[in-house]
Amino acid sequence: MESTTTSAQPLGTTPAAPAHSGMILAIVLVSYFMIVLDNSIIFTGLPQIRTSMDLSPAAMAWVQNAYTLVFGGLLLLGARVGDLLGRQRVFVVGLVLFAVASLLVGTAQNATWIIAARALQGIGAAIVAPASLSLITALFPASPQRSRAIAAYGTTAGLGASLGLVAGGALAGAISWRAGFFINVPIAILMITASAKFLPRFPTARGRFDVVGALTSTIGMGALVYGIINVSEQGFLAPLTIGSLVLAALVLVVFVLNEWRVNQPILPLRLFRSRERSGAAISRLLFAGTMIGFFFFTTQFFQGVYGFTPLQAGLGFLPMTVIQFVASLAVSRLVPKFGHAPVLTVGFALVLSGMLWIAQIGAETSYLVGMVGPLLVIGLGQGLAFGPLTSAGISGALPQDAGAASGLVNTAHQLGSTLGVAVLTSVAAGASSLAGRVADAYAGGSLMMVMALASALVLVLPAELAARKQRTA
Structure with missing residues (x-):
């Protein structure tokens, strides 16, 4: 498929200081937050969904998996389409699809309806997620301003997952599980309107699809x-x-x-020539797998062992969410002083410590004794890790590869999320009680974090130190 260039401006070039940069960043982050939120907001509402539609266990699994499958499968395609057809245009189309799909999920009456609507949500997410990161890299010049924007993007990825559980539990408990999806519609409409007004028009790329x-x-x-x-x-x-x-x-x-x-490949293999980017992709896959598995099993522990309501289960994550937000605010000050890789490594080490701690929990362990401490440590580690991990994933990518690099970041995250739930569910299958299954899943997650930390130490950290040495030579 051929596309023509709408202007002589090369792909990926924009003014050095884009007008309305604060508004542009807000549009991108709110839109991405909405996408990430929906990956976890459904967890605390699943019991209500099962009851209201009389879903089988297999149908219940596909309510989540339909979104994951389509999202993960189409990410690279969604990233490349943005490069070829114009990032602003594609970003808006993705938001439209996501809004329509959210409305369909909220009005679903049976298994086929909700699974199909969740798949449509996955299509919209596969377009918006890579477009949002490539918009940041294209619109913000390589400077502290871009570093702060990417740190905010990484923070959004982490907070979206944990806040999704809080918001999902609150809405399911106070109103209905459907409210978590209906709320996407006005937000998406607002972001679509703001995008049309504030996002600059990008030229399309001349080339073969x-x-x-x-x-x-x-x-x-x-x-x-x-x-x-x-x-x-x-x-x-x-x-x-x-x-x-x-x-x-x-x-x-x-x-x-x-x-x-x-x-003109959809995923330029030259992206993998960088040890830093390759290591970041591996680390992100393992880190995301650990975290989504952690959320999945902790939600079950809260409701199945502690007997929490959906609202209480969501609020149970607040210690993690609050400390994660506080830690993420410090990243923009820590990175210029120490570098991305050292901050990332410390963050991973903290998450691993928290996972090893929480793996000791049992049915008789109270929330205050067994949960709060590990949640704080894991939240601190997440807050430090997400921004630097995102920066490493797109480090040094050429402007014309912005979409592909962001697609790789999001693909690693989505594959990791799917891998985490699947593998940790299998690891936990042999235990005879829910508390035992959750503890086994935490132990498996700890092993995944060991591998993520090793990848950061072996690939990401040496690459950054070598680049820093070369710059100062």
């Missing part, structure tokens, strides 16, 4: 996500699991070979 790359990335990523999801439902050795994972491996090999030879 990588059709083979788009198809193989979407099919391969979708099959991989489906296979991961199926592990938690039917096990590693189920024919459908094996078939999906084999299909994913074969198609993704074709995808890599295609990206190697085409002139």
